Amino acid sequence: MADGARDSFRRFSGAWAALAALVVALALSIAMLPHLERLFVDEVRERNEAALRLAVEGLSGTLSRFEAFPALIAERPALAELLEAPEDEALRVRVSAQFSEDTRALGASDVYLMDRTGLTIAASSYLKDRSFVGRSFDYRPYFADAVKGGLGRFFALGTTSRERGYYYAAPVLRGDEVLGVVAVKFTVEEFEAAWQGGENDLLVSDLDNIVFMSNRPDWHFRTLQPLDREARARIERDRQYPLERLEPLDHVTSFRWGGEVIDIAGAPSPFLVSRLPIPEAGWQVHVLTPVAPALAQARVALVAVLLALLVLAMVGLVIRQRRLRLLDRIETQRTQQDVLERRVAERTGDLNEANQQLTLEVQERRATETRLKTTQQELIQAGKLAALGQMSAALSHEFNQPLAAIKSYSDNAATFLERGRLPETGENLQRISRLVDRMAEISQHLRSFARRPKDQTGPVPLAAALDDALALVDMRLRQQNAVVARDIPEGEVWVTGGRVRLVQVIVNLLTNALDAMTGMTDPRIEISLSQDASDAVLRVRDHGPGLAGDAMGQAFDPFFTTKDPGKGLGLGLSISYNIVRDFDGRLEVANHPEGGAVFTLSLPRAQSVQEAV
Ligand code: ADP
Numbered sequence: 001m002a003d004g005a006r007d008s009f010r011r012f013s014g015a016w017a018a019l020a021a022l023v024v025a026l027a028l029s030i031a032m033l034p035h036l037e038r039l040f041v042d043e044v045r046e047r048n049e050a051a052l053r054l055a056v057e058g059l060s061g062t063l064s065r066f067e068a069f070p071a072l073i074a075e076r077p078a079l080a081e082l083l084e085a086p087e088d089e090a091l092r093v094r095v096s097a098q099f100s101e102d103t104r105a106l107g108a109s110d111v112y113l114m115d116r117t118g119l120t121i122a123a124s125s126y127l128k129d130r131s132f133v134g135r136s137f138d139y140r141p142y143f144a145d146a147v148k149g150g151l152g153r154f155f156a157l158g159t160t161s162r163e164r165g166y167y168y169a170a171p172v173l174r175g176d177e178v179l180g181v182v183a184v185k186f187t188v189e190e191f192e193a194a195w196q197g198g199e200n201d202l203l204v205s206d207l208d209n210i211v212f213m214s215n216r217p218d219w220h221f222r223t224l225q226p227l228d229r230e231a232r233a234r235i236e237r238d239r240q241y242p243l244e245r246l247e248p249l250d251h252v253t254s255f256r257w258g259g260e261v262i263d264i265a266g267a268p269s270p271f272l273v274s275r276l277p278i279p280e281a282g283w284q285v286h287v288l289t290p291v292a293p294a295l296a297q298a299r300v301a302l303v304a305v306l307l308a309l310l311v312l313a314m315v316g317l318v319i320r321q322r323r324l325r326l327l328d329r330i331e332t333q334r335t336q337q338d339v340l341e342r343r344v345a346e347r348t349g350d351l352n353e354a355n356q357q358l359t360l361e362v363q364e365r366r367a368t369e370t371r372l373k374t375t376q377q378e379l380i381q382a383g384k385l386a387a388l389g390q391m392s393a394a395l396s397h398e399f400n401q402p403l404a405a406i407k408s409y410s411d412n413a414a415t416f417l418e419r420g421r422l423p424e425t426g427e428n429l430q431r432i433s434r435l436v437d438r439m440a441e442i443s444q445h446l447r448s449f450a451r452r453p454k455d456q457t458g459p460v461p462l463a464a465a466l467d468d469a470l471a472l473v474d475m476r477l478r479q480q481n482a483v484v485a486r487d488i489p490e491g492e493v494w495v496t497g498g499r500v501r502l503v504q505v506i507v508n509l510l511t512n513a514l515d516a517m518t519g520m521t522d523p524r525i526e527i528s529l530s531q532d533a534s535d536a537v538l539r540v541r542d543h544g545p546g547l548a549g550d551a552m553g554q555a556f557d558p559f560f561t562t563k564d565p566g567k568g569l570g571l572g573l574s575i576s577y578n579i580v581r582d583f584d585g586r587l588e589v590a591n592h593p594e595g596g597a598v599f600t601l602s603l604p605r606a607q608s609v610q611e612a613v
Contacts, residue, residue: 116179152183203288466527
């Protein structure tokens with residue numbers, strides 16, 4: 001698979017995986033909702049039960065506290081006295097005032113004293129408009145209980161006060177005789193006020209399932225169960241509750257979210273219910289909490305979880321995306337680097353190869369150069385030896401001829417002397433003398449040639465050097481019948497150089513000219529000498545074939561020769577060239593327009609006339 005296709009597949013599958021994970025998370029979350037709701041409802045139930053326990057403890061604590069009060073009050077002697085002498089107005093006022101004090105001290109709403117018939121003879125409300133004094137409560141069960149010597153307790157809507165209250169009653173005794181009944185009434189508003197404002201609603205129902213206490217006034221006197229006839233008759237007889245207000249609370253009880261739930265008509269939310277009885281009072285305390293907030297919380301939590309998952313998925317996606325991009329970049333960089341490295345390697349390879357090639361070539365050149373130098377040295381040596389050989393041959397020829405002539409002249413002179421022919425003898429001796437002079441002359445040249453040439457340069461008489469050279473090649477000139485035409489100015493021309501080497505150069509030019517004209521019938525060499533302000537110029541022209549193209553280019557190269565093997569070494573011009581260059585002069589060759597070669601030797605003119613060798 002191509003890189004690009006793989007990348008897009010990776011991205012594509014990544015997006016699908018993220019989407020699938022999201023769908024799964026969504027499904028799981030939706031499946032989780034009931035559990036989540038249950039979790040929150042359980043929490044509510046726990047709080048509900050805590051509130052219930054608190055309410056029950058508060059209520060039963062208060063009831064048991066109140067329960068003791070009537071018996072304590074009944075023991076006061078003034079009460080029995082008043083019951084025995086009800087006409088004692090002062091006593092009645094004193095007892096009533098005492099009762100009034102009691103209500104404040106106990107937090108009760110009323111304290112009152114009834115005689116055996118149920119008629120109230122003293123009451124804490126004695127000064128109020130709706131005073132209990134003079135009113136009969138014989139119909140109340142608490143009175144009936146107390147007048148029988150027991151403790152009475154009862155919950156009812158006050159017939160006088162129209163307040164819901166709880167009544168406790170105890171008998172006032174003289175010995176075993178019941179003189180009357182003292183009752184204490186507590187209202188329930190304080191409890192209800194304490195229950196206001198919480199998240200839950202409280203209600204207290206009695207044995208007939210009538211709600212007589214609740215923080216919600218609209219629930220007061222509502223029945224939780226339908227009332228039977230008997231109960232209705234009893235309530236009417238005891239004037240406990242106003243019958244016209246006893247209406248059923250329209251509700252349905254069910255079991256949901258792991259507990260009991262009540263749906264009340266008109267209420268926006270079902271209620272979670274917890275119940276506890278207060279057996280001594282025959283009450284049932286109910287705490288109701290709307291479920292809706294817990295359900296909403298569960299949904300919010302779910303949405304929060306979903307959002308968190310979404311955010312996580314997004315973050316994951318972003319991270320993944322970034323990682324992919326980073327990987328892409330790294331990949332691209334690696335590819336570029338690879339390409340770069342490959343190119344560098346290729347170029348370095350080429351360079352290395354070229355380098356190696358060059359090194360090899362340099363080594364080869366050096367080796368060749370060394371070989372060349374060695375060969376050159378050897379050849380120069382060979383050239384020198386050859387020159388020496390030639391020179392020896394020339395010398396022996398040069399000297400042998402006059403020596404043979406001298407021998408024959410001297411033999412002839414001896415013969416003429418024996419015969420007494422003196423004039424002929426003298427003539428022969430003169431010839432011998434001339435021959436000796438000639439040999440001396442040759443020797444003279446040889447001596448100057450034989451002197452070890454030194455490298456130093458100095459003023460050299462060019463015309464004289466030319467004479468030396470001509471003398472050295474004289475024999476060859478004569479052998480070839482060559483004519484030397486000289487165009488030399490008057491007076492000596494001084495140049496800078498070394499005489500022996502200069503003669504060597506000119507000899508070389510002359511012998512080359514003669515070589516070029518070998519076999520010609522009238523060989524002719526033209527030599528001219530001229531000078532200007534700085535240079536003296538010697539020209540040697542022959543009438544040979546001149547130099548062919550390649551010879552023209554290479555005549556001064558060492559070992560270039562067109563002569564037969566054994567005849568030429570190709571060193572003459574090369575050595576001459578170097579000698580002339582040592583003298584700061586120039587040696588050039590050209591073909592004469594009318595045929596033949598022209599060698600031009602230019603040398604710097606010397607300032608002094610001190611001859612150098
Ligand atoms: P060699 O004389 O041993 O050949 P040189 O260096 O003196 O060596 O001369 C090199 C070559 O130059 C000769 O072989 C010849 O071909 C050419 N050359 C030199 N002088 C002349 C000349 N005067 N005329 C024609 N060719 C010449």
